[in-house]
Amino acid sequence: MKHIKRIACLLLSLLLLSFFGCGKETINRTLQIPEDGRVARAVFKGIQESGDIGIFNGNSNDITYQWLFMGSLLEEPRDENLLVTFSSAKTQEVKARLSAEHVQEFSFANGEEILGGPSLSVYFTYPWNADSAEVYQYDAQTDSLTLVATAALENVPNAVVTLIPQTFKGLFYLVGRTTQEQSTTEAAAGSEPGASATALGQSNKATDAYVNETKKPTVAEPATKDKYLTDEVPSGKPKPVEPEDVTVEKEKKHTATLSIRCDTILQNMDQFNQDKLPVLPKDGVIMPTRTVVFYEGESVFDVLQRETRASKIHMEFVFTPMYNSAYIEGIHNLYEFDCGSLSGWMYKVNGWFPNYGCSRYVLKNGDVIEWVYTCDLGRDVGGGYAVGELP
Amino acid sequence: MDPIKSLRESAFLQNKRNRILLIAAGLLFAAIIIMMILLMGGATEKLFAPSLTLLSPAPVAVDNRDEINVDVLLSDLPDRVYPAASLSVRFDKNKLEFLGARQGTMMTLGDSTQEEVTYNIPIWKSDAAFANQTGELNTMYLDVTGGKFAYVREGFQKDEKDILLRLRFRLRDSAQVGEIYDITVTDAVIATIGGAETRTSLATAMRTLKAYSAKIVVQ
Numbered sequence: 317m318k319h320i321k322r323i324a325c326l327l328l329s330l331l332l333l334s335f336f337g338c339g340k341e342t343i344n345r346t347l348q349i350p351e352d353g354r355v356a357r358a359v360f361k362g363i364q365e366s367g368d369i370g371i372f373n374g375n376s377n378d379i380t381y382q383w384l385f386m387g388s389l390l391e392e393p394r395d396e397n398l399l400v401t402f403s404s405a406k407t408q409e410v411k412a413r414l415s416a417e418h419v420q421e422f423s424f425a426n427g428e429e430i431l432g433g434p435s436l437s438v439y440f441t442y443p444w445n446a447d448s449a450e451v452y453q454y455d456a457q458t459d460s461l462t463l464v465a466t467a468a469l470e471n472v473p474n475a476v477v478t479l480i481p482q483t484f485k486g487l488f489y490l491v492g493r494t495t496q497e498q499s500t501t502e503a504a505a506g507s508e509p510g511a512s513a514t515a516l517g518q519s520n521k522a523t524d525a526y527v528n529e530t531k532k533p534t535v536a537e538p539a540t541k542d543k544y545l546t547d548e549v550p551s552g553k554p555k556p557v558e559p560e561d562v563t564v565e566k567e568k569k570h571t572a573t574l575s576i577r578c579d580t581i582l583q584n585m586d587q588f589n590q591d592k593l594p595v596l597p598k599d600g601v602i603m604p605t606r607t608v609v610f611y612e613g614e615s616v617f618d619v620l621q622r623e624t625r626a627s628k629i630h631m632e633f634v635f636t637p638m639y640n641s642a643y644i645e646g647i648h649n650l651y652e653f654d655c656g657s658l659s660g661w662m663y664k665v666n667g668w669f670p671n672y673g674c675s676r677y678v679l680k681n682g683d684v685i686e687w688v689y690t691c692d693l694g695r696d697v698g699g700g701y702a703v704g705e706l707p
Numbered sequence: 708m709d710p711i712k713s714l715r716e717s718a719f720l721q722n723k724r725n726r727i728l729l730i731a732a733g734l735l736f737a738a739i740i741i742m743m744i745l746l747m748g749g750a751t752e753k754l755f756a757p758s759l760t761l762l763s764p765a766p767v768a769v770d771n772r773d774e775i776n777v778d779v780l781l782s783d784l785p786d787r788v789y790p791a792a793s794l795s796v797r798f799d800k801n802k803l804e805f806l807g808a809r810q811g812t813m814m815t816l817g818d819s820t821q822e823e824v825t826y827n828i829p830i831w832k833s834d835a836a837f838a839n840q841t842g843e844l845n846t847m848y849l850d851v852t853g854g855k856f857a858y859v860r861e862g863f864q865k866d867e868k869d870i871l872l873r874l875r876f877r878l879r880d881s882a883q884v885g886e887i888y889d890i891t892v893t894d895a896v897i898a899t900i901g902g903a904e905t906r907t908s909l910a911t912a913m914r915t916l917k918a919y920s921a922k923i924v925v926q
């Protein structure tokens with residue numbers, strides 16, 4: 317009789333274990349997206365609670381893609397549809413319209429926003445002859461394309477394009493761009509506060525006819541400067557916001573990508589201060605593209621300062637009251653004028669070099685921030701227009 | 708007569724021992740059903756066949772210099788004989804150090820006799836020093852007998868014997884908080900004899916094998 321009681325207790329324990337034990341299984345952070353694309357809230361809840369990461373792999377028309385969720389950024393988990401479809405309905409047409417060699421059409425399953433600011437990496441089976449990538453959204457009603465984001469492109473050796481999607485409805489196009497193409501499709505802009513800028517520029521005629529005018533930078537006439545000597549900001553680009561007018565809301569978290577590069581120096585070694593050779597990264601990458609968290613109201617400078625500090629990367633700046641902004645003098649011990657008299661640090665956000673200081677650029681979710689070292693006043697990094705030159 | 712009442716009053720259930728046994732059987736049955744639901748009714752599907760997936764490790768602390776394992780998971784193995792396999796993977800050599808490959812859980816045929824079939828977990832060969840120079844690691848397994856020690860379906864079992872090998876990495880001192888490193892499959896082949904012609908080999912280049920990359924997140 318005692319044996320039977322023991323067996324019954326054992327079975328009862330087994331039953332209880334099946335209820336409570338299985339719920340605490342170790343996290344499987346790499347998952348395949350199901351055929352219908354639906355991933356349950358419980359999965360995201362698990363990622364959130366563990367503070368771990370969630371990787372979701374998918375494949376469409378022989379193109380593989382991968383979502384990366386960070387547990388710390390998941391605020392209100394819910395069921396999500398992670399399906400991405402790669403198609404080619406208008407690819408040739410868009411290639412012709414944008415004069416681009418590499419274009420990939422894609423769409424999200426149901427056009428609904430995916431929460432948690434995940435990044436999406438798309439893996440191609442061939443390299444792209446391009447330096448960066450842009451994301452365009454197609455508007456069927458007006459038959460126009462709107463530049464909605466920039467994306468990171470790496471050829472390792474095949475192309476991998478990584479973006480943080482902001483809009484999800486409709487048809488989208490990943491477009492490979494060379495620096496030369498970018499500088500002709502972008503228009504007036506500026507640089508770090510030290511540069512005086514008469515904003516002028518031209519856009520690519522092939523692109524002009526199709527790219528939505530409200531989003532696309534247009535040619536800016538020489539205009540009156542504001543009290544901080546900033547030229548008129550091209551239409552469609554964010555206006556500067558004075559740091560003292562902004563309240564940072566720490567309860568509202570967003571993500572952006574940040575990178576710091578100085579590869580232009582590698583092409584100008586004859587001008588480079590040889591005493592600085594020990595600090596020059598061999599591949600020109602000081603900080604590879606990474607996803608960073610920022611709070612509502614923070615500026616490009618806030619993010620640069622926090623991230624370089626966290627990564628123990630040297631960064632020196634001086635606050636310039638005349639421009640009401642921090643001016644970045646050196647990063648990773650590479651200073652302005654270390655590679656000739658026209659050298660220094662510039663920043664761009666979503667592929668555009670703002671014509672005002674980094675303390676006045678308030679970030680929004682999904683922005684792509686790139687700090688680049690120029691050896692030729694921006695001309696060598698596609699930002700010649702930033703100092704008032706025609707492309 | 709009420710059948711429930713008659714069952715309750717039956718001689719079988721009048722015995723206390725039998726009643727306990729019946730309850731225990733019921734509990735066991737319920738436990739089995741619950742476990743089946745939990746195991747089979749997951750929120751996401753298992754990897755569909757055939758695909759090779761590099762499993763991302765947990766985020767790594769920037770000052771952690773322990774070995775980081777990236778498991779190479781195979782989703783399915785069709786019923787053929789695979790005497791050779793190779794894998795090429797790109798990684799950031801400035802941030803990660805490749806330490807070598809370790810045994811997975813998938814088995815090849817072992818030194819079998821007519822009386823007994825044995826299985827073996829092979830060690831894949833790689834040149835870590837060269838991989839760290841180039842940023843691309845190449846690793847392979849070759850059964851030089853042409854089949855005696857080959858991968859076969861019997862050596863594969865989902866969730867138990869499906870790790871082809873494990874790649875071992877370590878963070879370099881240049882790693883920084885917030886960085887994400889892609890570990891990208893550039894080529895993978897699990898080859899049958901003459902499989903290139905018959906398209907029976909599983910190969911990314913032939914599109915008979917899908918490959919998914921991993922990410923290492925530094926925190």
